Amino acid sequence: MSSPDLETVDGLLAAVENGNRRALARIISHIENGTELARPLLAGLYARGGRAHIIGVTGAPGTGKSTLVNAMTQIYRQRGITVGVIAVDPTSPFSGGALLGDRVRMRDLAGDPGVFIRSMATRGSLGGLAQATADVALVLDAAGFQRIIIETVGVGQSEVEIASTAHTTVVVEAPGLGDEVQAIKAGILEIADVFAVNKADREGADRTVMALKMMLSLGVPEKFQVMHHGRMLPVTMPASDKDPEAWTPPIFKTIATQSKGVTELVDGIEAHRLYLEQSGARLLRERLRAATELRMLLRDALLNRVLDNAATESIDALVEAVANRELDPYTAVNRLIAETGCIDS
Amino acid sequence: MTTRKVRVLVAKPGLDGHDRGAKVVARALRDAGFEVIYTGIRQTPDMIAEAALQEDVDVVGLSILSGAHMALVPAVQKALKKVGLEDVVLLVGGIIPDEDVEALHKMGVQGVFGPGTSTQEIVDFIHQQLGLEPA
Numbered sequence: 116m117s118s119p120d121l122e123t124v125d126g127l128l129a130a131v132e133n134g135n136r137r138a139l140a141r142i143i144s145h146i147e148n149g150t151e152l153a154r155p156l157l158a159g160l161y162a163r164g165g166r167a168h169i170i171g172v173t174g175a176p177g178t179g180k181s182t183l184v185n186a187m188t189q190i191y192r193q194r195g196i197t198v199g200v201i202a203v204d205p206t207s208p209f210s211g212g213a214l215l216g217d218r219v220r221m222r223d224l225a226g227d228p229g230v231f232i233r234s235m236a237t238r239g240s241l242g243g244l245a246q247a248t249a250d251v252a253l254v255l256d257a258a259g260f261q262r263i264i265i266e267t268v269g270v271g272q273s274e275v276e277i278a279s280t281a282h283t284t285v286v287v288e289a290p291g292l293g294d295e296v297q298a299i300k301a302g303i304l305e306i307a308d309v310f311a312v313n314k315a316d317r318e319g320a321d322r323t324v325m326a327l328k329m330m331l332s333l334g335v336p337e338k339f340q341v342m343h344h345g346r347m348l349p350v351t352m353p354a355s356d357k358d359p360e361a362w363t364p365p366i367f368k369t370i371a372t373q374s375k376g377v378t379e380l381v382d383g384i385e386a387h388r389l390y391l392e393q394s395g396a397r398l399l400r401e402r403l404r405a406a407t408e409l410r411m412l413l414r415d416a417l418l419n420r421v422l423d424n425a426a427t428e429s430i431d432a433l434v435e436a437v438a439n440r441e442l443d444p445y446t447a448v449n450r451l452i453a454e455t456g457c458i459d460s
Numbered sequence: 461m462t463t464r465k466v467r468v469l470v471a472k473p474g475l476d477g478h479d480r481g482a483k484v485v486a487r488a489l490r491d492a493g494f495e496v497i498y499t500g501i502r503q504t505p506d507m508i509a510e511a512a513l514q515e516d517v518d519v520v521g522l523s524i525l526s527g528a529h530m531a532l533v534p535a536v537q538k539a540l541k542k543v544g545l546e547d548v549v550l551l552v553g554g555i556i557p558d559e560d561v562e563a564l565h566k567m568g569v570q571g572v573f574g575p576g577t578s579t580q581e582i583v584d585f586i587h588q589q590l591g592l593e594p595a
Contacts, residue, residue, distance in 0.1 A: 118544075137544055140516035148464045211465075212490035218511060219500035225507040232514055236465070236495050 124155045131160075131258050136231065139258050143233055146250045157250055163257035165401075167199070168388050171281030172266045173306075178289040179313040181220035182371035184266050188224055189374070190381045191262055197229040199255030199263045201248060203277075206236040213237070217266060231255060245276035246411060249404075252280060278306040279404060282397060283387045285309045285380070288327065290319035304330055307364050309383050315368035315376065327366050362390050424455035466590060468519040471499045471508045473536055476526035485521065485553060488579030494586070505532070509539035512548060519586055520545075524554040533564060549589045551582070 119133070120126030121141050130138035142160075145152045172180050172187075181202065188198045202217035213236035224230045235251065237244050252263050267277050278284045286307035312323050365383045369376035391397035422430075433451060436442040470486045472479055479501050486496045497515045499508070512520050520540070524532055533552060540546055551571040552564060561572045571585050587593070 137513055137516075140514055144467075144516045150464075206495075207490060210491045210493045212493040213495045214486055214490045214498060215495060216498045216500075218497060222500065222503075222507070225504075225510060232511075234495075234497050234515055238465070 124152055124159060127152070127156060128159045131254075132163075134259075136228075139231065139254065140233070142254050143251050146254065147235065147238070147247060153250075157253065160253055160257035164253045165256065167252075167256040167260055167263045168283065169252055169256075169263045169265065169281045170384055171278050171284040171306075172264055172287060173278070173284065174287030174289075174311075174313075175292055176268055178287040178292065179371045180266050180268075180287050181217040183287060183311060183313055183369060183377070183380075184217075184264050185221045185223055186369075186371045186374045186377040187264065187381055187384075188221070188230060190378055192224075192227060192229055196261045197259065198231075199252075199258070199260035200224075200230065200232040201235055201251055201255070201263065201265045202232065203235045203237060203244070203248065203265065203267045205268055206238050231258075231260060245280060246408070248277055249280040249408070275306055279407060282391055282400065283308045283384050285311055285384065287311045287313050288323055289314045290317045290323045308362065308387050309380070310364055310366040311369050311376075311380050312366060313369045313371050316370050320368060324366055324368060331364060331366075362387065362394075362396075421451060421455050425451055429454060466494045466519070466586065466592070467497065467515060467517040468494050468521055468586070469497045469499065469508070469512045469515060469517045470521045470523065471503045471511070472501045472523045473503050473505060473508060473532045474524060474526045474528050475502060476524070477501050478525045479523070481525070481553065482521075482523035485523070485579060485582060489521075489583065489586075492583040494583075505535040505539035508536055509543045509545060512540065512545055513543045517548065518590055519549040519551060521551040521553065521582075524552060524556075527555065529554065529556055530560060530563065533567060533569060537568065549586070551585070553577070553582075 119130035119135055119138065121130060121135075121138055127138050127142055127145075131142060142156050145156055170187075172184055174180055184200060184202070188200060191198050200221070202215065202221075204213055204215045204217060206213045215234035215236060217234055218232060221232055224232060233251065233255075235248065238247070248265055248267075252265060255263050265277060265281060284306050286304075286309075288310060289312070310327055312320055312327070314320070365386075367376055367380040367383055369380055371377065391400065430451065433442065433447040437444050437447050468489055470482055470489070472482050482498070486498045489496045497511065497517065499511050503511075508520065508522070520536075522533065522536060526532075529552060533550075537546070537550065540548060540550070549571075550569050551573065552569050553573040556564065556572055556574050561574075564572050570589055571582070573582055573585075
């Protein structure tokens with residue numbers, strides 16, 4: 116058998132279809148680097164995507180996400196399900212370099228052809244990261260991996276955007292990392308489909324679980340006791356006005372280093388997958404994702420077109436004028452659009 | 461927009477658990493603008509080759525302080541070849557006696573860096589090997 120051609124779009128696509136892992140790795144690099152091959156490769160892979168269930172795993176640094184992903188992947192593998200892992204770590208804003216260390220915690224997965232792990236640096240802008248992650252997930256999806264786990268560091272805007280790529284978002288908490296107000300601030304409650312309270316053998320795990328339950332106002336009896344001004348007070352909760360069909364994020368206590376509670380967590384993720392399929396929510400999510408993706412790509416394409424068509428001097432002159440407060444930025448943008456003739460303004 | 465980043469795998473084959481040097485080098489390479497995939501200690505040659513393949517790296521850096529470099533390096537090279545990565549730039553760092561440096565070069569190791577090497581030397585060497593302008 117002649118060695119596959121890994122330099123051309125057709126060669127790479129054919130090789131990845133035959134399960135060539137080097138072709139898979141190469142394609143991901145083309146996408147990450149935004150080379151000329153990236154778009155034709157994505158176009159060639161798109162029709163083959165859409166089969167995998169994409170799981171986002173997010174949470175503050177130090178909650179044990181990588182170890183949990185390691186344990187989750189092992190459970191999937193015991194069930195004969197193949198897993199692609201995308202481990203995202205931040206690019207240094209100072210050097211542009213990155214130290215990607217998630218593999219250290221995933222060594223149990225080495226040597227298994229049913230697993231493919233790729234470390235990704237955040238590189239440029241936040242929105243760009245979400246798109247790049249979605250594209251890399253598409254490659255793994257098209258290559259036949261049945262579950263794709265995207266692990267992202269920290270919480271914040273980029274996580275929310277990446278959550279839009281995932282079908283099921285797992286938010287990982289750990290005891291002692293701050294109170295429930297931190298969770299509200301970070302905006303993670305809104306994106307979580309499943310919660311994992313990891314390091315559950317540590318003190319305060321039950322409190323973290325309780326705090327999450329309170330936040331979700333689930334599992335709360337009609338009357339429960341709260342501390343108020345130092346006294347225990349009975350409080351009556353209003354009857355839930357939630358849609359009984361709606362998904363309530365379950366909370367799992369895990370000890371990832373011992374793989375404890377991880378089977379239950381994986382079962383919870385799979386229950387959410389079934390819920391999405393049976394309720395039709397998956398189709399809705401796909402449509403929403405497609406709409407967001409189209410809008411983002413359109414914005415990028417138009418921006419590049421305007422910037423390509425505009426003379427550098429005129430952009431510089433406008434920047435100068437705006438900086439000197441001779442012109443407001445809105446008028447400047449209108450002039451730029453009018454000048455390049457890309458869009459009727 | 462094309463933004464090519466140099467990707468380097470830093471790995472410790474063999475059984476010694478001293479990873480300070482590997483971490484210092486990993487950090488220096490990050491500060492030089494490279495994307496460094498750090499795999500940790502006690503990696504088998506096959507684990508290193510598989511990680512290099514999945515991560516599509518340009519450079520593999522091995523840190524060996526156990527004295528077993530003359531056995532480990534050929535084993536890693538064999539594993540890299542098995543997955544079709546014989547063209548990746550291979551660097552070795554650690555306690556390497558002078559008489560072994562030449563032998564490692566002959567085996568096809570591009571760079572050997574012993575104690576006292578400045579991290580800038582390693583950065584410059586990688587730039588030169590990949591034909592890149594220094595950052």
